[in-house]
Amino acid sequence: MFTPDAATQLISTYGLWILAPAAVLEGPIVTVVAAWLAQIGLLDLRAVLIMVVVADLIGDVLLYALGRGLLPALPDRLRARLGLGQARLERLATHFSNHGASSLILGKLTHTAGAVVLVAAGMARMRFVPFLLWNTAATLPKSLVFAALGWSLGDAHARIEDWIANASLLLLLAIVPVVLVWLWRRRVVS
Numbered sequence: 001m002f003t004p005d006a007a008t009q010l011i012s013t014y015g016l017w018i019l020a021p022a023a024v025l026e027g028p029i030v031t032v033v034a035a036w037l038a039q040i041g042l043l044d045l046r047a048v049l050i051m052v053v054v055a056d057l058i059g060d061v062l063l064y065a066l067g068r069g070l071l072p073a074l075p076d077r078l079r080a081r082l083g084l085g086q087a088r089l090e091r092l093a094t095h096f097s098n099h100g101a102s103s104l105i106l107g108k109l110t111h112t113a114g115a116v117v118l119v120a121a122g123m124a125r126m127r128f129v130p131f132l133l134w135n136t137a138a139t140l141p142k143s144l145v146f147a148a149l150g151w152s153l154g155d156a157h158a159r160i161e162d163w164i165a166n167a168s169l170l171l172l173l174a175i176v177p178v179v180l181v182w183l184w185r186r187r188v189v190s
Contacts, residue, residue: 067122
C-alpha cells in the first residue's frame with residue numbers, strides 16, 4: 001500500500017497524526033519507518049510503540065468485525081458459492097473455539113495470511129475478549145521486532161520492506177503444504 005519513501009515522507013511531515021491511520025493500513029513498514037524516525041530524533045519511540053500497537057489492533061478488530069458482519073449480509077447463493085454453508089461455518093466455529101489462539105498467532109506471524117485468519121475469526125464468531133487477548137499477545141512481539149529493525153536498520157527501509165514480503169511469502173509457502181497434507185490425511189482417515 002505504502003512505499004517506504006511515501007511512509008517516511010508522510011510520517012516525518014505529519015508525525016503521530018498520520019502514524020496511526022498509516023499503521024492501520026500497513027503496519028510493518030510503517031513501524032520500521034517510524035522507529036527509524038524516532039532513532040534520528042523526529043519522533044518519540046515510546047509514542048511510536050504505543051501508536052503502532054494500538055493501530056495494529058484497531059486494524060485487526062476491523063477485519064474481525066468485517067468477518068462478523070459480512071456473513072449475515074451475504075446472500076445465500078453467494079454463501080454457497082464461497083463454500084460457507086452451515087456445516088462449514090460450524091466447523092469453522094469449532095476450530096476457532098479449540099484452536100483460536102494458535103490460528104491467530106500463526107496468522108499474525110505469517111502476515112500474508114493474517115487478514116484471512118482475522119476475518120475467519122469474525123465469521124466463526126470467536127468470542128471477542130479471547131480474540132483480543134490472543135491477538136494482542138501476537139501483536140506486541142511482532143511490533144517490537146519491526147520497531148527494533150527500524151531502530152537499528154531503518155535507513156535501509158526499502159530493503160526491509162522486501163525482506164518482510166519475502167519472509168512472509170516463505171512462511172506462507174512453508175505452511176500451505178503442511179495444511180494441505182493435514183487436510184488430506186483428515187479426509188483419508190475419515
